[in-house]
Amino acid sequence: MNRFFVGSLLLLLNLIVWTPAMAADANAQPVGMVTGSKTGTYIQFGNNIAEIAKTVGLDILVKDSRGSIDNIRRMNSKENAALGIVQSDVLGFLSRSESSEMRQLAGRLRLIFPFYNEEVHLFANKSIQSFGDLQGKRVVVGEEGSGNWLTAINLLQLTGVKPGELLQIAPLPGVTAVLKGEADAMFYVAGKPVSLFTK
Incomplete structure (x- = not known):
């Protein structure tokens, strides 16, 4: 080399974010979680979270994605994507964006917890x-x-x-x-x- x-x-810092849609969807169907590429770390984290959630009766449907921006868009759509894994700098960038639409997208999300640096x-x-x-x-x-x-x-x-x-x-x-x-x-x-x- x-x-x-x-x-x-x-x-x-990576973080997982939540939208209020989760509360309404939790009883009707598995809660969708958008993560990352099929071969990346984020989807593995999602699978690990889904396994732990099963032990307390919560069914999470882990979905692959194109990454943080894609996750934010999908969590703000009608798709079953109440949870997502997002890089903190991406969320911060959108929160400070000159675009009011981008600021609104970021504003509807809530941090659950940070994962790792x-x-x-x-x-x-x-x-x-x-x-x-x-x-x-x-x-x-x-x-x-x-x-x-x-x-x-x-x-x-x-x-x-x-x-x-x-x-x-x-x-x-x-x-x-x-x-x-x-x-x-x-x-x-x-x-x-x-x-x-x-x-």
């Missing part, structure tokens, strides 16, 4: 030694609508770094793109250990 490095940039990892070829080196490069930011995508876009905007191309693809194809030289770097939000980089 001498051609590549992985750098951790900052810590984020996550880190923003930068997986890159060896020529990328600092954040500024992303200027003009091909950078994987994650799928549009994911928390990974929003965190990456926010960091780039806050630092004024302008990559030459933003590649909006999922994590595994993103790693492959960096390894094949089709991308110069990739953002990935996850808690340690990050098995994606060791496969």
Whole structure:
């Protein structure tokens, strides 16, 4: 792995949020919980929560999703999605958004409890030694609508770094793109250990 490095940039907090719809739906059908990709940590957390909830008589239907923004939208829709796992920076960003619609979406959600700290990892070829080196490069930011995508876009905007191309693809194809030289770097939000980089 001498051609590549992985750098951790900052810590984020994951949280699970709730809408008042949960109370009405709990007796009628399983409570829907939107999580994350089918192969990610969030869906595993959702499955673990569902197993524990069964022991007290609560049936939770765990659903995969495209990430935090998708989860917020789905919890605010007519879908059975009363619970969701959301990155705290995404919820905070929407709460401060210039869009009144985004602020309303965030305002209808309630924090149940935080899960754990996550880190923003930068997986890159060896020529990328600092954040500024992303200027003009091909950078994987994650799928549009994911928390990974929003965190990456926010960091780039806050630092004024302008990559030459933003590649909006999922994590595994993103790693492959960096390894094949089709991308110069990739953002990935996850808690340690990050098995994606060791496969």
